[in-house]
Amino acid sequence: MKARTAATIALAGMLASIAALSADYLVMRYRTPGDERILAELQKQGQEDSSKAKLLDAEHKRITDAKLARRARTEWLAWALIACSAAFVAMAKKVAGEPVAPALPKPVAADVRLRWGAGAVLGDPADLSAVDEIVAREGRGAEAAIPILQAIQAHYGFLPDAALQRVCERTDITAGQIAGTSSFYVRFRQTPVGKHFVRVCHGTACHVSGARQITEELRRSLGIGEGADTDEGRLFTVEEVACLGCCSLAPVLMVDDQTVGKLTPGAARDALQSIEPKERA
Ligand code: FES
Structure with missing residues:
Protein backbone atom coordinates (compact mmCIF):
# COMPACT_ATOMS: atom_id res chain seq x y z
CA MET A 1 0.00 0.00 0.00
CA LYS A 2 1.33 3.45 -0.85
CA ALA A 3 2.31 5.75 2.02
CA ARG A 4 -0.15 8.40 0.85
CA THR A 5 -3.07 5.93 0.95
CA ALA A 6 -2.00 4.55 4.33
CA ALA A 7 -1.77 8.11 5.72
CA THR A 8 -5.29 8.85 4.45
CA ILE A 9 -6.67 5.68 6.06
CA ALA A 10 -4.90 6.47 9.35
CA LEU A 11 -6.29 10.01 9.29
CA ALA A 12 -9.79 8.65 8.67
CA GLY A 13 -9.30 6.28 11.64
CA MET A 14 -8.22 9.19 13.84
CA LEU A 15 -11.24 11.27 12.89
CA ALA A 16 -13.63 8.34 13.39
CA SER A 17 -12.16 7.61 16.87
CA ILE A 18 -12.43 11.26 17.89
CA ALA A 19 -16.01 11.43 16.61
CA ALA A 20 -16.99 8.24 18.52
CA LEU A 21 -15.33 9.46 21.76
CA SER A 22 -17.05 12.82 21.46
CA ALA A 23 -20.44 11.22 20.79
CA ASP A 24 -20.01 8.90 23.81
CA TYR A 25 -19.09 11.84 26.02
CA LEU A 26 -22.10 13.87 24.91
CA VAL A 27 -24.47 10.94 25.47
CA MET A 28 -23.01 10.44 28.96
CA ARG A 29 -23.44 14.16 29.78
CA TYR A 30 -27.03 14.01 28.56
CA ARG A 31 -28.02 10.79 30.36
CA THR A 32 -26.30 11.11 33.75
CA PRO A 33 -28.61 13.77 35.25
CA GLY A 34 -31.67 11.74 34.13
CA ASP A 35 -30.28 8.52 35.65
CA GLU A 36 -29.51 10.28 38.91
CA ARG A 37 -33.02 11.72 39.01
CA ILE A 38 -34.57 8.27 38.48
CA LEU A 39 -32.40 6.72 41.22
CA ALA A 40 -33.27 9.48 43.67
CA GLU A 41 -36.95 9.04 42.89
CA LEU A 42 -36.80 5.24 43.33
CA GLN A 43 -34.87 5.58 46.60
CA LYS A 44 -37.55 7.94 47.88
CA GLN A 45 -40.30 5.55 46.84
CA GLY A 46 -38.37 2.57 48.37
CA GLN A 47 -38.42 4.29 51.78
CA GLU A 48 -42.22 4.47 51.62
CA ASP A 49 -42.87 1.18 49.80
CA SER A 50 -40.46 -1.78 50.23
CA SER A 51 -41.77 -3.42 47.02
CA LYS A 52 -39.98 -0.69 45.05
CA ALA A 53 -36.58 -2.05 46.23
CA LYS A 54 -36.47 -4.51 43.33
CA LEU A 55 -37.01 -1.72 40.85
CA LEU A 56 -34.22 0.27 42.48
CA ASP A 57 -31.81 -2.69 42.23
CA ALA A 58 -32.68 -3.24 38.57
CA GLU A 59 -32.11 0.43 37.77
CA HIS A 60 -28.80 0.37 39.68
CA LYS A 61 -27.70 -2.63 37.63
CA ARG A 62 -28.69 -1.02 34.31
CA ILE A 63 -26.78 2.17 35.09
CA THR A 64 -23.69 0.29 36.33
CA ASP A 65 -23.66 -1.97 33.24
CA ALA A 66 -23.96 1.06 30.97
CA LYS A 67 -21.03 2.75 32.77
CA LEU A 68 -18.82 -0.34 32.47
CA ALA A 69 -19.65 -0.72 28.78
CA ARG A 70 -18.90 2.96 28.18
CA ARG A 71 -15.57 2.69 30.00
CA ALA A 72 -14.56 -0.34 27.92
CA ARG A 73 -15.62 1.46 24.74
CA THR A 74 -13.65 4.57 25.73
CA GLU A 75 -10.50 2.52 26.37
CA TRP A 76 -10.85 0.74 23.06
CA LEU A 77 -11.39 4.01 21.18
CA ALA A 78 -8.45 5.68 22.96
CA TRP A 79 -6.14 2.87 21.89
CA ALA A 80 -7.48 3.08 18.33
CA LEU A 81 -6.83 6.84 18.34
CA ILE A 82 -3.25 6.37 19.57
CA ALA A 83 -2.54 3.67 16.97
CA CYS A 84 -4.04 5.71 14.11
CA SER A 85 -2.14 8.84 15.21
CA ALA A 86 1.16 6.96 15.30
CA ALA A 87 0.48 5.43 11.88
CA PHE A 88 -0.50 8.82 10.46
CA VAL A 89 2.68 10.53 11.74
CA ALA A 90 4.87 7.73 10.33
CA MET A 91 3.13 7.77 6.93
CA ALA A 92 3.09 11.58 6.76
CA LYS A 93 6.87 11.61 7.28
CA LYS A 94 7.23 9.07 4.50
CA VAL A 95 5.02 11.09 2.15
CA ALA A 96 6.96 14.29 2.93
CA GLY A 97 10.15 12.44 1.98
CA GLU A 98 8.82 11.22 -1.35
CA PRO A 99 10.77 12.92 -4.12
CA VAL A 100 8.21 12.76 -6.84
CA ALA A 101 4.70 13.91 -7.44
CA PRO A 102 2.25 11.82 -9.50
CA ALA A 103 2.25 14.22 -12.42
CA LEU A 104 3.94 17.35 -13.58
CA PRO A 105 1.70 20.40 -13.46
CA LYS A 106 2.75 21.26 -16.99
CA PRO A 107 5.25 19.90 -19.52
CA VAL A 108 8.75 20.99 -18.61
CA ALA A 109 10.04 20.95 -22.16
CA ALA A 110 7.29 23.30 -23.28
CA ASP A 111 8.73 26.00 -21.01
CA VAL A 112 12.16 25.46 -22.46
CA ARG A 113 10.94 25.53 -26.03
CA LEU A 114 9.09 28.78 -25.46
CA ARG A 115 12.31 30.31 -24.25
CA TRP A 116 14.07 29.00 -27.30
CA GLY A 117 12.20 31.24 -29.68
CA ALA A 118 14.17 33.63 -31.83
CA GLY A 119 16.47 35.78 -29.71
CA ALA A 120 16.03 33.70 -26.55
CA VAL A 121 19.10 33.52 -24.35
CA LEU A 122 19.71 30.72 -21.87
CA GLY A 123 21.40 31.43 -18.57
CA ASP A 124 25.13 30.93 -18.02
CA PRO A 125 25.57 27.76 -15.87
CA ALA A 126 28.45 29.47 -14.04
CA ASP A 127 26.13 32.21 -12.79
CA LEU A 128 24.06 30.80 -9.93
CA SER A 129 22.32 34.03 -8.92
CA ALA A 130 19.25 32.82 -10.84
CA VAL A 131 19.07 29.75 -8.56
CA ASP A 132 18.89 31.99 -5.48
CA GLU A 133 16.07 33.98 -7.07
CA ILE A 134 14.21 30.79 -8.01
CA VAL A 135 14.52 29.39 -4.46
CA ALA A 136 13.34 32.68 -2.96
CA ARG A 137 10.32 32.59 -5.28
CA GLU A 138 9.37 28.88 -5.10
CA GLY A 139 10.15 28.09 -1.43
CA ARG A 140 12.52 25.84 0.47
CA GLY A 141 10.39 22.79 1.32
CA ALA A 142 10.40 19.39 -0.39
CA GLU A 143 7.13 20.29 -2.14
CA ALA A 144 8.99 23.00 -4.09
CA ALA A 145 11.39 20.49 -5.72
CA ILE A 146 9.53 20.21 -9.04
CA PRO A 147 8.81 23.95 -9.52
CA ILE A 148 12.46 24.72 -8.68
CA LEU A 149 13.79 22.15 -11.15
CA GLN A 150 11.37 23.39 -13.82
CA ALA A 151 12.49 26.97 -13.31
CA ILE A 152 16.18 25.99 -13.39
CA GLN A 153 15.65 24.05 -16.60
CA ALA A 154 13.71 26.95 -18.11
CA HIS A 155 16.58 29.30 -17.23
CA TYR A 156 19.60 27.18 -18.19
CA GLY A 157 17.98 24.80 -20.67
CA PHE A 158 19.10 21.85 -18.52
CA LEU A 159 19.91 21.05 -14.88
CA PRO A 160 23.54 22.04 -14.24
CA ASP A 161 25.23 20.12 -11.35
CA ALA A 162 26.35 23.36 -9.70
CA ALA A 163 22.78 24.69 -9.74
CA LEU A 164 21.45 21.48 -8.14
CA GLN A 165 24.14 21.65 -5.47
CA ARG A 166 23.13 25.24 -4.76
CA VAL A 167 19.51 24.12 -4.35
CA CYS A 168 20.64 21.56 -1.72
CA GLU A 169 22.57 24.27 0.13
CA ARG A 170 19.73 26.79 0.10
CA THR A 171 16.72 24.54 0.75
CA ASP A 172 15.54 21.56 2.82
CA ILE A 173 15.54 19.45 -0.34
CA THR A 174 18.10 16.66 -0.17
CA ALA A 175 20.43 15.55 -2.95
CA GLY A 176 18.56 12.23 -3.00
CA GLN A 177 15.20 13.95 -3.52
CA GLN A 190 20.95 16.47 -17.35
CA THR A 191 23.02 17.72 -20.29
CA PRO A 192 23.25 21.15 -21.96
CA VAL A 193 21.08 21.93 -24.96
CA GLY A 194 22.03 23.42 -28.28
CA LYS A 195 21.37 27.02 -29.17
CA HIS A 196 18.66 25.94 -31.63
CA PHE A 197 16.00 23.38 -30.96
CA VAL A 198 15.03 21.19 -33.91
CA ARG A 199 11.79 19.26 -33.58
CA VAL A 200 11.31 16.61 -36.23
CA CYS A 201 7.69 15.50 -36.42
CA HIS A 202 7.21 11.75 -36.13
CA GLY A 203 3.40 11.85 -36.21
CA THR A 204 1.67 9.37 -38.51
CA ALA A 205 1.58 11.55 -41.64
CA CYS A 206 5.22 12.59 -41.24
CA HIS A 207 6.31 9.08 -40.30
CA VAL A 208 4.95 7.57 -43.52
CA SER A 209 6.46 10.47 -45.48
CA GLY A 210 10.01 9.79 -44.31
CA ALA A 211 10.48 11.41 -40.86
CA ARG A 212 12.87 8.63 -39.82
CA GLN A 213 15.22 9.31 -42.76
CA ILE A 214 15.11 13.05 -42.02
CA THR A 215 16.08 12.54 -38.39
CA GLU A 216 18.88 10.17 -39.34
CA GLU A 217 20.23 12.58 -41.95
CA LEU A 218 20.20 15.49 -39.48
CA ARG A 219 21.95 13.47 -36.81
CA ARG A 220 24.53 12.22 -39.31
CA SER A 221 25.24 15.66 -40.79
CA LEU A 222 25.50 17.26 -37.32
CA GLY A 223 27.66 14.43 -35.98
CA ILE A 224 25.29 13.63 -33.12
CA GLY A 225 26.32 10.30 -31.65
CA GLU A 226 24.31 7.36 -30.31
CA GLY A 227 22.38 8.25 -27.15
CA ALA A 228 22.96 12.02 -27.60
CA ASP A 229 20.62 14.66 -29.01
CA THR A 230 22.94 17.67 -29.28
CA ASP A 231 25.92 18.32 -31.54
CA GLU A 232 29.37 18.92 -30.07
CA GLY A 233 29.34 22.65 -30.79
CA ARG A 234 25.99 22.91 -28.97
CA LEU A 235 24.34 24.61 -31.90
CA PHE A 236 21.48 22.15 -32.44
CA THR A 237 19.43 19.83 -30.27
CA VAL A 238 17.37 17.42 -32.36
CA GLU A 239 14.25 15.89 -30.89
CA GLU A 240 11.54 13.61 -32.27
CA VAL A 241 8.07 14.90 -31.45
CA ALA A 242 4.43 13.97 -32.04
CA CYS A 243 2.21 15.70 -34.61
CA LEU A 244 3.00 19.39 -35.00
CA GLY A 245 -0.46 20.07 -36.40
CA CYS A 246 0.39 20.77 -40.05
CA CYS A 247 0.11 17.30 -41.54
CA SER A 248 -0.64 18.61 -45.05
CA LEU A 249 3.00 19.79 -45.14
CA ALA A 250 4.39 16.39 -44.08
CA PRO A 251 7.16 15.64 -43.45
CA VAL A 252 7.66 18.64 -41.20
CA LEU A 253 10.21 19.99 -38.76
CA MET A 254 10.50 23.12 -36.66
CA VAL A 255 13.72 25.01 -36.03
CA ASP A 256 13.05 27.09 -32.91
CA ASP A 257 9.71 28.71 -33.83
CA GLN A 258 9.93 28.31 -37.63
CA THR A 259 8.15 25.50 -39.46
CA VAL A 260 9.59 23.89 -42.59
CA GLY A 261 7.50 21.39 -44.56
CA LYS A 262 7.46 19.06 -47.57
CA LEU A 263 11.00 18.06 -46.69
CA THR A 264 13.45 15.57 -48.03
CA PRO A 265 16.44 14.51 -45.93
CA GLY A 266 18.65 16.79 -48.04
CA ALA A 267 16.30 19.77 -47.73
CA ALA A 268 16.20 19.31 -43.95
CA ARG A 269 20.00 19.23 -43.81
CA ASP A 270 20.19 22.39 -46.00
CA ALA A 271 17.68 24.17 -43.75
CA LEU A 272 20.01 23.71 -40.78
CA GLN A 273 23.13 24.49 -42.76
CA SER A 274 21.60 27.84 -43.76
CA ILE A 275 21.62 28.72 -40.05
CA GLU A 276 24.90 27.07 -39.13
CA PRO A 277 27.37 29.29 -41.11
CA LYS A 278 25.94 32.44 -39.51
CA GLU A 279 26.37 30.86 -36.07
CA ARG A 280 29.95 29.82 -36.68
CA ALA A 281 30.94 33.24 -38.03
S1 FES B 1 2.04 14.17 -38.45
FE1 FES B 1 3.57 15.61 -38.76
S2 FES B 1 2.55 17.46 -38.69
FE2 FES B 1 1.02 16.02 -38.27
Whole structure:
Protein backbone atom coordinates (compact mmCIF):
# COMPACT_ATOMS: atom_id res chain seq x y z
CA MET A 1 0.00 0.00 0.00
CA LYS A 2 1.33 3.45 -0.85
CA ALA A 3 2.31 5.75 2.02
CA ARG A 4 -0.15 8.40 0.85
CA THR A 5 -3.07 5.93 0.95
CA ALA A 6 -2.00 4.55 4.33
CA ALA A 7 -1.77 8.11 5.72
CA THR A 8 -5.29 8.85 4.45
CA ILE A 9 -6.67 5.68 6.06
CA ALA A 10 -4.90 6.47 9.35
CA LEU A 11 -6.29 10.01 9.29
CA ALA A 12 -9.79 8.65 8.67
CA GLY A 13 -9.30 6.28 11.64
CA MET A 14 -8.22 9.19 13.84
CA LEU A 15 -11.24 11.27 12.89
CA ALA A 16 -13.63 8.34 13.39
CA SER A 17 -12.16 7.61 16.87
CA ILE A 18 -12.43 11.26 17.89
CA ALA A 19 -16.01 11.43 16.61
CA ALA A 20 -16.99 8.24 18.52
CA LEU A 21 -15.33 9.46 21.76
CA SER A 22 -17.05 12.82 21.46
CA ALA A 23 -20.44 11.22 20.79
CA ASP A 24 -20.01 8.90 23.81
CA TYR A 25 -19.09 11.84 26.02
CA LEU A 26 -22.10 13.87 24.91
CA VAL A 27 -24.47 10.94 25.47
CA MET A 28 -23.01 10.44 28.96
CA ARG A 29 -23.44 14.16 29.78
CA TYR A 30 -27.03 14.01 28.56
CA ARG A 31 -28.02 10.79 30.36
CA THR A 32 -26.30 11.11 33.75
CA PRO A 33 -28.61 13.77 35.25
CA GLY A 34 -31.67 11.74 34.13
CA ASP A 35 -30.28 8.52 35.65
CA GLU A 36 -29.51 10.28 38.91
CA ARG A 37 -33.02 11.72 39.01
CA ILE A 38 -34.57 8.27 38.48
CA LEU A 39 -32.40 6.72 41.22
CA ALA A 40 -33.27 9.48 43.67
CA GLU A 41 -36.95 9.04 42.89
CA LEU A 42 -36.80 5.24 43.33
CA GLN A 43 -34.87 5.58 46.60
CA LYS A 44 -37.55 7.94 47.88
CA GLN A 45 -40.30 5.55 46.84
CA GLY A 46 -38.37 2.57 48.37
CA GLN A 47 -38.42 4.29 51.78
CA GLU A 48 -42.22 4.47 51.62
CA ASP A 49 -42.87 1.18 49.80
CA SER A 50 -40.46 -1.78 50.23
CA SER A 51 -41.77 -3.42 47.02
CA LYS A 52 -39.98 -0.69 45.05
CA ALA A 53 -36.58 -2.05 46.23
CA LYS A 54 -36.47 -4.51 43.33
CA LEU A 55 -37.01 -1.72 40.85
CA LEU A 56 -34.22 0.27 42.48
CA ASP A 57 -31.81 -2.69 42.23
CA ALA A 58 -32.68 -3.24 38.57
CA GLU A 59 -32.11 0.43 37.77
CA HIS A 60 -28.80 0.37 39.68
CA LYS A 61 -27.70 -2.63 37.63
CA ARG A 62 -28.69 -1.02 34.31
CA ILE A 63 -26.78 2.17 35.09
CA THR A 64 -23.69 0.29 36.33
CA ASP A 65 -23.66 -1.97 33.24
CA ALA A 66 -23.96 1.06 30.97
CA LYS A 67 -21.03 2.75 32.77
CA LEU A 68 -18.82 -0.34 32.47
CA ALA A 69 -19.65 -0.72 28.78
CA ARG A 70 -18.90 2.96 28.18
CA ARG A 71 -15.57 2.69 30.00
CA ALA A 72 -14.56 -0.34 27.92
CA ARG A 73 -15.62 1.46 24.74
CA THR A 74 -13.65 4.57 25.73
CA GLU A 75 -10.50 2.52 26.37
CA TRP A 76 -10.85 0.74 23.06
CA LEU A 77 -11.39 4.01 21.18
CA ALA A 78 -8.45 5.68 22.96
CA TRP A 79 -6.14 2.87 21.89
CA ALA A 80 -7.48 3.08 18.33
CA LEU A 81 -6.83 6.84 18.34
CA ILE A 82 -3.25 6.37 19.57
CA ALA A 83 -2.54 3.67 16.97
CA CYS A 84 -4.04 5.71 14.11
CA SER A 85 -2.14 8.84 15.21
CA ALA A 86 1.16 6.96 15.30
CA ALA A 87 0.48 5.43 11.88
CA PHE A 88 -0.50 8.82 10.46
CA VAL A 89 2.68 10.53 11.74
CA ALA A 90 4.87 7.73 10.33
CA MET A 91 3.13 7.77 6.93
CA ALA A 92 3.09 11.58 6.76
CA LYS A 93 6.87 11.61 7.28
CA LYS A 94 7.23 9.07 4.50
CA VAL A 95 5.02 11.09 2.15
CA ALA A 96 6.96 14.29 2.93
CA GLY A 97 10.15 12.44 1.98
CA GLU A 98 8.82 11.22 -1.35
CA PRO A 99 10.77 12.92 -4.12
CA VAL A 100 8.21 12.76 -6.84
CA ALA A 101 4.70 13.91 -7.44
CA PRO A 102 2.25 11.82 -9.50
CA ALA A 103 2.25 14.22 -12.42
CA LEU A 104 3.94 17.35 -13.58
CA PRO A 105 1.70 20.40 -13.46
CA LYS A 106 2.75 21.26 -16.99
CA PRO A 107 5.25 19.90 -19.52
CA VAL A 108 8.75 20.99 -18.61
CA ALA A 109 10.04 20.95 -22.16
CA ALA A 110 7.29 23.30 -23.28
CA ASP A 111 8.73 26.00 -21.01
CA VAL A 112 12.16 25.46 -22.46
CA ARG A 113 10.94 25.53 -26.03
CA LEU A 114 9.09 28.78 -25.46
CA ARG A 115 12.31 30.31 -24.25
CA TRP A 116 14.07 29.00 -27.30
CA GLY A 117 12.20 31.24 -29.68
CA ALA A 118 14.17 33.63 -31.83
CA GLY A 119 16.47 35.78 -29.71
CA ALA A 120 16.03 33.70 -26.55
CA VAL A 121 19.10 33.52 -24.35
CA LEU A 122 19.71 30.72 -21.87
CA GLY A 123 21.40 31.43 -18.57
CA ASP A 124 25.13 30.93 -18.02
CA PRO A 125 25.57 27.76 -15.87
CA ALA A 126 28.45 29.47 -14.04
CA ASP A 127 26.13 32.21 -12.79
CA LEU A 128 24.06 30.80 -9.93
CA SER A 129 22.32 34.03 -8.92
CA ALA A 130 19.25 32.82 -10.84
CA VAL A 131 19.07 29.75 -8.56
CA ASP A 132 18.89 31.99 -5.48
CA GLU A 133 16.07 33.98 -7.07
CA ILE A 134 14.21 30.79 -8.01
CA VAL A 135 14.52 29.39 -4.46
CA ALA A 136 13.34 32.68 -2.96
CA ARG A 137 10.32 32.59 -5.28
CA GLU A 138 9.37 28.88 -5.10
CA GLY A 139 10.15 28.09 -1.43
CA ARG A 140 12.52 25.84 0.47
CA GLY A 141 10.39 22.79 1.32
CA ALA A 142 10.40 19.39 -0.39
CA GLU A 143 7.13 20.29 -2.14
CA ALA A 144 8.99 23.00 -4.09
CA ALA A 145 11.39 20.49 -5.72
CA ILE A 146 9.53 20.21 -9.04
CA PRO A 147 8.81 23.95 -9.52
CA ILE A 148 12.46 24.72 -8.68
CA LEU A 149 13.79 22.15 -11.15
CA GLN A 150 11.37 23.39 -13.82
CA ALA A 151 12.49 26.97 -13.31
CA ILE A 152 16.18 25.99 -13.39
CA GLN A 153 15.65 24.05 -16.60
CA ALA A 154 13.71 26.95 -18.11
CA HIS A 155 16.58 29.30 -17.23
CA TYR A 156 19.60 27.18 -18.19
CA GLY A 157 17.98 24.80 -20.67
CA PHE A 158 19.10 21.85 -18.52
CA LEU A 159 19.91 21.05 -14.88
CA PRO A 160 23.54 22.04 -14.24
CA ASP A 161 25.23 20.12 -11.35
CA ALA A 162 26.35 23.36 -9.70
CA ALA A 163 22.78 24.69 -9.74
CA LEU A 164 21.45 21.48 -8.14
CA GLN A 165 24.14 21.65 -5.47
CA ARG A 166 23.13 25.24 -4.76
CA VAL A 167 19.51 24.12 -4.35
CA CYS A 168 20.64 21.56 -1.72
CA GLU A 169 22.57 24.27 0.13
CA ARG A 170 19.73 26.79 0.10
CA THR A 171 16.72 24.54 0.75
CA ASP A 172 15.54 21.56 2.82
CA ILE A 173 15.54 19.45 -0.34
CA THR A 174 18.10 16.66 -0.17
CA ALA A 175 20.43 15.55 -2.95
CA GLY A 176 18.56 12.23 -3.00
CA GLN A 177 15.20 13.95 -3.52
CA ILE A 178 16.60 16.05 -6.36
CA ALA A 179 18.22 13.04 -8.01
CA GLY A 180 14.98 11.04 -7.70
CA THR A 181 12.80 13.80 -9.13
CA SER A 182 15.08 14.85 -11.96
CA SER A 183 15.66 11.28 -13.11
CA PHE A 184 11.97 10.29 -12.82
CA TYR A 185 10.75 12.84 -15.36
CA VAL A 186 12.36 12.25 -18.73
CA ARG A 187 11.82 15.87 -19.70
CA PHE A 188 14.35 17.05 -17.15
CA ARG A 189 17.64 17.32 -18.99
CA GLN A 190 20.95 16.47 -17.35
CA THR A 191 23.02 17.72 -20.29
CA PRO A 192 23.25 21.15 -21.96
CA VAL A 193 21.08 21.93 -24.96
CA GLY A 194 22.03 23.42 -28.28
CA LYS A 195 21.37 27.02 -29.17
CA HIS A 196 18.66 25.94 -31.63
CA PHE A 197 16.00 23.38 -30.96
CA VAL A 198 15.03 21.19 -33.91
CA ARG A 199 11.79 19.26 -33.58
CA VAL A 200 11.31 16.61 -36.23
CA CYS A 201 7.69 15.50 -36.42
CA HIS A 202 7.21 11.75 -36.13
CA GLY A 203 3.40 11.85 -36.21
CA THR A 204 1.67 9.37 -38.51
CA ALA A 205 1.58 11.55 -41.64
CA CYS A 206 5.22 12.59 -41.24
CA HIS A 207 6.31 9.08 -40.30
CA VAL A 208 4.95 7.57 -43.52
CA SER A 209 6.46 10.47 -45.48
CA GLY A 210 10.01 9.79 -44.31
CA ALA A 211 10.48 11.41 -40.86
CA ARG A 212 12.87 8.63 -39.82
CA GLN A 213 15.22 9.31 -42.76
CA ILE A 214 15.11 13.05 -42.02
CA THR A 215 16.08 12.54 -38.39
CA GLU A 216 18.88 10.17 -39.34
CA GLU A 217 20.23 12.58 -41.95
CA LEU A 218 20.20 15.49 -39.48
CA ARG A 219 21.95 13.47 -36.81
CA ARG A 220 24.53 12.22 -39.31
CA SER A 221 25.24 15.66 -40.79
CA LEU A 222 25.50 17.26 -37.32
CA GLY A 223 27.66 14.43 -35.98
CA ILE A 224 25.29 13.63 -33.12
CA GLY A 225 26.32 10.30 -31.65
CA GLU A 226 24.31 7.36 -30.31
CA GLY A 227 22.38 8.25 -27.15
CA ALA A 228 22.96 12.02 -27.60
CA ASP A 229 20.62 14.66 -29.01
CA THR A 230 22.94 17.67 -29.28
CA ASP A 231 25.92 18.32 -31.54
CA GLU A 232 29.37 18.92 -30.07
CA GLY A 233 29.34 22.65 -30.79
CA ARG A 234 25.99 22.91 -28.97
CA LEU A 235 24.34 24.61 -31.90
CA PHE A 236 21.48 22.15 -32.44
CA THR A 237 19.43 19.83 -30.27
CA VAL A 238 17.37 17.42 -32.36
CA GLU A 239 14.25 15.89 -30.89
CA GLU A 240 11.54 13.61 -32.27
CA VAL A 241 8.07 14.90 -31.45
CA ALA A 242 4.43 13.97 -32.04
CA CYS A 243 2.21 15.70 -34.61
CA LEU A 244 3.00 19.39 -35.00
CA GLY A 245 -0.46 20.07 -36.40
CA CYS A 246 0.39 20.77 -40.05
CA CYS A 247 0.11 17.30 -41.54
CA SER A 248 -0.64 18.61 -45.05
CA LEU A 249 3.00 19.79 -45.14
CA ALA A 250 4.39 16.39 -44.08
CA PRO A 251 7.16 15.64 -43.45
CA VAL A 252 7.66 18.64 -41.20
CA LEU A 253 10.21 19.99 -38.76
CA MET A 254 10.50 23.12 -36.66
CA VAL A 255 13.72 25.01 -36.03
CA ASP A 256 13.05 27.09 -32.91
CA ASP A 257 9.71 28.71 -33.83
CA GLN A 258 9.93 28.31 -37.63
CA THR A 259 8.15 25.50 -39.46
CA VAL A 260 9.59 23.89 -42.59
CA GLY A 261 7.50 21.39 -44.56
CA LYS A 262 7.46 19.06 -47.57
CA LEU A 263 11.00 18.06 -46.69
CA THR A 264 13.45 15.57 -48.03
CA PRO A 265 16.44 14.51 -45.93
CA GLY A 266 18.65 16.79 -48.04
CA ALA A 267 16.30 19.77 -47.73
CA ALA A 268 16.20 19.31 -43.95
CA ARG A 269 20.00 19.23 -43.81
CA ASP A 270 20.19 22.39 -46.00
CA ALA A 271 17.68 24.17 -43.75
CA LEU A 272 20.01 23.71 -40.78
CA GLN A 273 23.13 24.49 -42.76
CA SER A 274 21.60 27.84 -43.76
CA ILE A 275 21.62 28.72 -40.05
CA GLU A 276 24.90 27.07 -39.13
CA PRO A 277 27.37 29.29 -41.11
CA LYS A 278 25.94 32.44 -39.51
CA GLU A 279 26.37 30.86 -36.07
CA ARG A 280 29.95 29.82 -36.68
CA ALA A 281 30.94 33.24 -38.03
S1 FES B 1 2.04 14.17 -38.45
FE1 FES B 1 3.57 15.61 -38.76
S2 FES B 1 2.55 17.46 -38.69
FE2 FES B 1 1.02 16.02 -38.27
